[in-house]
Amino acid sequence: MERPPVETLTPQAAMEELAALARAMAEADVAYHQNDAPAISDADYDALKARNAAIEARFPELRRPDSPSGKVGAAPSEGFAKVRHAIPMLSLENAFADSDVAEFEGRIRRFLNLPAEAPLAFTAEPKIDGLSLSLRYEDGLLVQAATRGDGETGENVTANARTVADIPPRLDDAPALLEVRGEVYMSHADFAALNARQAAAGGKTFANPRNAAAGSLRQLDPAITAARPLRFFAYAWGAHSEPLGATQTQAIDRLHALGFQTNPLTRRCEHLSEMLDQYRAIEARRATLGYDIDGVVYKLDRLDLQARLGFRSATPRWALAHKFSAQRATTLLEGIDIQVGRTGALSPVARLLPVTVGGVVVSNATLHNEDYIAGRDSRGQPIREGRDIRVGDWVTVYRAGDVIPKIEDIDLSRRPADSTPYVFPTSCPICGSDAIREEGEAVRRCTGGLICAAQAVEKLKHFVSRAAFDIEGLGARQVEAFFADGWIREPADIFTLEDRYGPGKLTQLQNREGWGGKSAENLFRAIRDKRRIPLDRLIFGLGIRHVGETSATLLARHYGAWARFRDAMGAAREHVGDDWAELNAIDGVGPILAAALVDTFHEPAARAAIDRLVGHLDIEDVAAPDTAGSPIAGKTVVFTGTLERMTRAEAKARAEALGAKVAGSVSARTDYVIAGPGAGSKEKKARELGLTVLSEDEWLELAG
Known part of the structure; x- marks a missing residue:
């Protein structure tokens, strides 16, 4: 907003906004630190904090x-004993x-009264995106582990911390008292394997490694x-009985020597320029590290100067986190795959070295079309x-x-010497048919039609999708499996499944892996229910x-019944006759759509294939709505967010019944x-365009 x-x-507006x-931020803190389920992105949280x-x-x-500004994290969960940090x-x-980093360095010099030419060293290290943990060792033995919590009080997770391989249970030659602080995290490879195991077992999967690490450490059962x-x-370190070194560098080296x-x-x-160089070097290696980082942390190297600088209410004066862009990351393009859609469109997809972007692990990105890969737009401009x-x-x-991963640019300085331009295929990678690009089209399409397995499968997925037949229990995965085994090749085959593979037949659905008698019967019932459509x-x-x-x-409202629609399409000839003219006269139907029909x-x-399908169906007529007096007749509306008084499907149906057009995206032509x-x-785009944004209650009042 x-x-x-x-x-x-x-002052009044400021007071109200500070309360909001x-x-x-309190709600976001609880979601992030207690529930391990962030409600907003890091970038949005940082923006609220800055405001x-x-x-x-x-x-x-x-x-x-x-x-x-005076808080750190959130109150510890009630599921663990409390630990107050020393x-x-x-x-x-x-x-x-x-410029923020330069201001940080200058501020320290002013505080310490150091001239610009005086030496002032810092350390620069990756900012790990995980869960902060403090480990307390007494006489070399691990006696307590605690999460950060709200900064003052954390959760006692000692039993869980003992199961982490990187945490030594005993330290040799350590100070009598030493609190070691750091970050619990999960590697990309381990995260992917964990999610695969969770999915296979029907358990919860995680959005990113940080959530997985936090959720894993904060289990009430240490066995998990x-x-x-x-x-x-x-x-870093907390309470200690003797110093680890005179500088940050020496102290980190000592921690490493102790076994961490x-x-x-x-x-x-040594200089500001070296700090920024290290930031860029770490950012360039971000995708290859195998674990998530979200910035670089700078710390004043001399510990005596750290002590002189001290702390503000919630942050040390001697340290700074230089964050990466939350919505962008650099990674390696490992390959380009070509996917074939239900209309035969060849869509290039980038196969990437996995990297976290905006809190989500990204391993694929759209490349749009062959022009985009070649570095030009549809008009041939660069x-x-x-x-x-x-x-x-x-x-x-x-x-x-915040949804679809895309490639923005490339780094020519890192391009391999033996690199060659990508050659877009001119034949379908699935069926081998010619893939042609018609004049004025940005997309190349397979000409194989029904003989192309990819198109057939995608058409079947579309057929069973939510907005089409919406057959419960028959999703994309089941369609792919049934097609691969030859059980279904076209939509009509779905309605003969029970006759061919139901009870009493030699090959039964319930004998397939992942299916049983109950799930098979549920599917057959769902298919029978969709014969009326x-x-x-x-x-x-x-x-x-x-x-x-x-x-x-x-189209359904105009023609009303299947027989009239079918006969009109069969009688129409492109650019010729009354049926063609009637089709093109429908508001919202143009010559391109009409020609496709x-x-x-x-x-x-x-x-x-259509006739075979229709032979199994009871098709309900659709009457044109009576929109006389409707305040939204002819208006274009978009629904976004969660509706609380009706489902999205009901809201859409009611809007259309009142003569409104429901669109899936916001544009300048959107009315509400x-x-x-x-x-x-x-919503953000709508406000930027100056469109009318309504709450659900306001919408219901307008629509009557």
Whole structure:
């Protein structure tokens, strides 16, 4: 949401916003630190934190007792015993630009009264994206392990920490008292293997390694933690009976000598330029580390100077976290795969070295089409300054709208010397048919049609999708398995499954792996239930190119009954006759969509497949809605977020019944955006475009 500049806030507005920020950040803290299920991205949290700090700087008298600027983490969970830290476990001040780092270094010099030419060394180390942990050793023995919690009080997870291989149970030649602090994390490879095991067992899967590590360490049953592949990096200390060294560098070396894993990318930097160079070097290696990092931490090297600088309420003055962009990352393009869709479109997909972008592990990204790979747009104009994309390139990945991973650019300086341009295929990788690109089209398409297995499978997936026939128990995975074994080849085959493989037959569905008598009967019942289908769902389910949900509804309302629609499509000839003119006269139907419909019903094999399907169905007529007096007739609406008073399907049906068009994306032509809780990029775009955004209650009042 767009917020007014801090300089324009009145004291009353500032007080209200500080209260809202305190609530929002407290909820985010609980979700992140207690529940291991972040509700907002790190970038959004950092933005709230920066906004809160800016308002407090302008109105210091309005700072709240529960101000987020004085808090670290969240209160510990009730599931563990409490541990009060002898020395608080504080968070770090964040930086997002080189100028912020320069200001940090200058601020320290001013505090210590050091001239610009005086030597001042820092360490630079990767900021591990995991769960902070403090380990207390007495006489060399591990006696207690505690999470950070709210910085003052954490959770006692000693039994769980003892199961982590990187945490030594005993230290030789250690101070009598030593609290070692660091980060519990999970590698990318171990994370992928854990999620695979969880999915196979029907258990919870994790969004990213940080969530997996936190959830694993905070198990009430240590046996579960022991079965999880957790790792630990040591990078700091708390209470201690004798110093580990005179500098940060020496202390880290001592921790390593005691048997802890310390990060090998930690460097001592003599100048600001070296700090920034190390930041860029670590960022360049981010994708190859095998574990998640979200920035670089700088610490003043001399411990006596750290002591002079001391602490603010929640952060040390001598340390800074230089964060990476939350929505971008650099990684290796390992290969380019070609996927074939239900309309024959050849879609290139980048196969990437896995990297975390915006809190999600990304291993694939769209490459759009052959022009995008070649470094040009559909009009032949250069994009990325004409840089093409090749296998072996280092690429910048971002998540468009926080959802779809895309490649933004490449780093030519890291391109291999033997690199060659990618040659887009001119034949289908599945069936070998010619893949042609029609004039004016950005996409190359397989001409194999029904003989192309990829198109057939994708058409079947579309047919059973939620907006089409929505057959419970028959999803994409089941469709692929049934197609591979020859059980179904076209939609009509779905409705003969029970006759061919039901009870009493030699080969029965219930004998397949993953199926039993109950699940087989449930599937057959679900298929029987879908023999009766509304006309609009049937038209959409046919998977005809250019025919989406909205256009299927328009066609169904115009023709009303299957027989009339079928006969009109069969009688129509492109650009000729009354039937063609009637089809094109439907509001929302243009010549391209009309041609796709007519071509399908005049192609013998496609028409025969449709006729075989319809022979199994009872098709419900669709009457045109009476929209007289409707305030939303002809309006385009978009639903986003969670609706609380009705399902999304019901909301869409009611809107269409009142004559509105329901779209899936926001554009300048959108009239209303109905935003429920959790609305994200669509609501943001709507507000940027100045569109009318309504709550669910406001929408229901408008729609009557």
